[in-house]
Amino acid sequence: MNKKLYILFVVGFFCTAFYGSKFGFLDFPEHFPIVVYNLEKNPLTQEKINLGRALFYDPILSKDGTISCASCHSPYNGFAHTDHELSHGINDQIGTRNAPPLFNLAWQKSFNWDGAINHLDMQALAPLNDAREMGETTDSVIVKLQNSALYPSLFMAAFRDSIVTGQHFLQALAAFELTLISANAKYDKVKKGTEEFTIQEFNGYDLFQKNCNSCHTEPLFSSYELANNGLPIDTTLNDYGKGQITGVKADSLLFKIPSLRNLKFTHPYMHDGRFKRLNEVLNHYTKGIQHNKTLSEKFKNPIVLSSNEKTDLIAFLLTLNDSEFVFNPDNKYPRDILSNAK
Amino acid sequence: MKQFFLFTFLFFTYSICAQQGISQVKFNVTVDEKPLELGKSYELLENEDSITFDVLRFYISDLQFIHNEEVVNKSKKKHILIDLEKPESLQIAINEYAGNFDKIRFTFGIDSLTNVSGAMGGDLDPTNGMYWTWQSGYINFKLEGRAKKCPARKNEFTFHLGGYQAPNLVAQQVELNINKAEKGFEITLPIDKLLSQINLTDTYRIMSPNHEAVEMSHLISSMFLVENL
Numbered sequence: 275m276n277k278k279l280y281i282l283f284v285v286g287f288f289c290t291a292f293y294g295s296k297f298g299f300l301d302f303p304e305h306f307p308i309v310v311y312n313l314e315k316n317p318l319t320q321e322k323i324n325l326g327r328a329l330f331y332d333p334i335l336s337k338d339g340t341i342s343c344a345s346c347h348s349p350y351n352g353f354a355h356t357d358h359e360l361s362h363g364i365n366d367q368i369g370t371r372n373a374p375p376l377f378n379l380a381w382q383k384s385f386n387w388d389g390a391i392n393h394l395d396m397q398a399l400a401p402l403n404d405a406r407e408m409g410e411t412t413d414s415v416i417v418k419l420q421n422s423a424l425y426p427s428l429f430m431a432a433f434r435d436s437i438v439t440g441q442h443f444l445q446a447l448a449a450f451e452l453t454l455i456s457a458n459a460k461y462d463k464v465k466k467g468t469e470e471f472t473i474q475e476f477n478g479y480d481l482f483q484k485n486c487n488s489c490h491t492e493p494l495f496s497s498y499e500l501a502n503n504g505l506p507i508d509t510t511l512n513d514y515g516k517g518q519i520t521g522v523k524a525d526s527l528l529f530k531i532p533s534l535r536n537l538k539f540t541h542p543y544m545h546d547g548r549f550k551r552l553n554e555v556l557n558h559y560t561k562g563i564q565h566n567k568t569l570s571e572k573f574k575n576p577i578v579l580s581s582n583e584k585t586d587l588i589a590f591l592l593t594l595n596d597s598e599f600v601f602n603p604d605n606k607y608p609r610d611i612l613s614n615a616k
Numbered sequence: 617m618k619q620f621f622l623f624t625f626l627f628f629t630y631s632i633c634a635q636q637g638i639s640q641v642k643f644n645v646t647v648d649e650k651p652l653e654l655g656k657s658y659e660l661l662e663n664e665d666s667i668t669f670d671v672l673r674f675y676i677s678d679l680q681f682i683h684n685e686e687v688v689n690k691s692k693k694k695h696i697l698i699d700l701e702k703p704e705s706l707q708i709a710i711n712e713y714a715g716n717f718d719k720i721r722f723t724f725g726i727d728s729l730t731n732v733s734g735a736m737g738g739d740l741d742p743t744n745g746m747y748w749t750w751q752s753g754y755i756n757f758k759l760e761g762r763a764k765k766c767p768a769r770k771n772e773f774t775f776h777l778g779g780y781q782a783p784n785l786v787a788q789q790v791e792l793n794i795n796k797a798e799k800g801f802e803i804t805l806p807i808d809k810l811l812s813q814i815n816l817t818d819t820y821r822i823m824s825p826n827h828e829a830v831e832m833s834h835l836i837s838s839m840f841l842v843e844n845l
Contacts, residue, residue, distance in 0.1 A: 404749075
């Protein structure tokens with residue numbers, strides 16, 4: 275019996291070792307849970323990531339050649355769009371939601387604020403085909419890429435096929451997005467034992483675990499579920515989140531719980547960018563919660579924070595800023611690939 | 617010499633068997649019992665309307681041959697996009713098969729698991745125009761056209777049926793009994809029958825997973841017929 279268990283253990287160990295090494299060059303952080311994204315269906319290679327990175331930064335994806343994914347998801351903002359409450363698309367059109375930051379997408383179960391997208395691969399179809407974002411059609415982008423001087427050879431390198439297909443296009447974009455991993459904030463270093471929290475940060479961590487962790491669950495700082503966190507509806511937008519997609523009453527006002535990493539870089543906050551500062555966010559949680567039918571039951575007991583406690587909590591939240599990720603040159607505009615082509 | 621006869625005998629039996637085997641299943645889409653032509657204006661008596669079909673595409677998945685409730689053969693591809701603009705897509709390749717079967721089974725649409733499995737190629741490539749963009753999910757059935765009685769802009773009707781999450785599970789199982797298949801058979805979808813069962817003056821647009829999509833998909837799946845040749 276013991277022997278069997280032992281064998282099971284050894285086999286298990288080798289399986290996990292294999293699992294880890296397969297995506298080796300990506301360095302998935304040890305203190306993170308197992309990824310949600312099925313990498314076996316889209317194994318990562320450097321060639322595929324390079325192609326995805328070029329596509330992400332190339333305005334060829336928009337109808338008039340002015341907007342790239344990075345226009346709304348800037349690397350310096352944790353791939354969000356700072357200073358814009360609502361995103362800006364082609365012809366200066368304004369969307370209805372704030373562009374969320376992009377990182378740790380391999381752990382996310384659903385995408386967009388309303389969770390309407392079920393897989394990272396498929397997410398790019400949304401901005402591409404939205405008249406206010408990139409104003410294109412998937413078919414026309416595929417034709418443009420096929421006819422370009424640059425892309426057939428990049429697709430060849432990535433997929434051993436120079437014919438551009440929708441599948442390969444989406445898988446390459448996803449491959450690049452999967453490499454956007456934020457796991458080197460002060461918090462992570464404390465977890466690894468190489469740094470220590472100050473007393474203030476430690477108090478903040480305690481308050482965080484009591485009041486916030488049930489939704490913004492560490493170490494990703496989101497459970498990636500959807501919830502109603504009591505924001506009053508903005509009647510100029512009338513955005514009901516998931517309810518708008520499913521038409522089910524119980525889904526009304528449910529929005530995806532965002533990660534709290536990199537808040538320094540990703541303001542303004544919430545799906546419509548209504549808060550510019552973390553102070554305003556905390557004031558919302560202590561005195562702005564709007565009670566309605568779908569409000570999360572986690573707010574049954576009101577959140578009470580003194581002004582000192584708010585300061586401590588914010589000090590902790592700032593330990594989640596990851597400048598190594600935000601300034602990582604591997605994630606930036608791929609000048610070597612894109613400027614050679616022009 | 618004996619060996620030679622045995623050999624020729626075996627060879628002939630083999631080739632007869634091979635000829636009897638089937639290697640494809642043909643689908644038809646008909647109006648007034650004739651193959652549908654896209655872009656042609658039809659005067660449909662039951663509807664008292666003139667109707668033109670511009671786009672008709674749908675998915676068939678997991679096509680199986682059944683004998684005594686056991687699966688004895690299946691299609692080569694798991695998911696097949698039938699597109700009236702591409703007549704060759706109406707011929708579905710199956711594994712060569714010469715045995716008995718009494719039933720054909722297939723899914724009209726795309727199963728839920730495939731719907732959540734990321735980007736796929738071939739018949740499932742999102743550039744086939746059979747994938748929603750503002751929310752995830754395949755469009756199982758797409759019918760677009762024009763009818764004089766249809767009150768929408770340019771008299772257009774648009775049916776995009778899909779949905780992979782309860783309660784709006786749109787994919788349907790279809791089972792068809794095959795009685796005398798010796799001379800072959802074809803599967804027919806008489807699309808005019810669909811239009812005679814809906815009122816285009818008030819049902820002319822379905823474009824998201826909802827109760828109407830489930831109902832219409834159910835209706836269509838009950839309309840497939842087997843025609844012996």
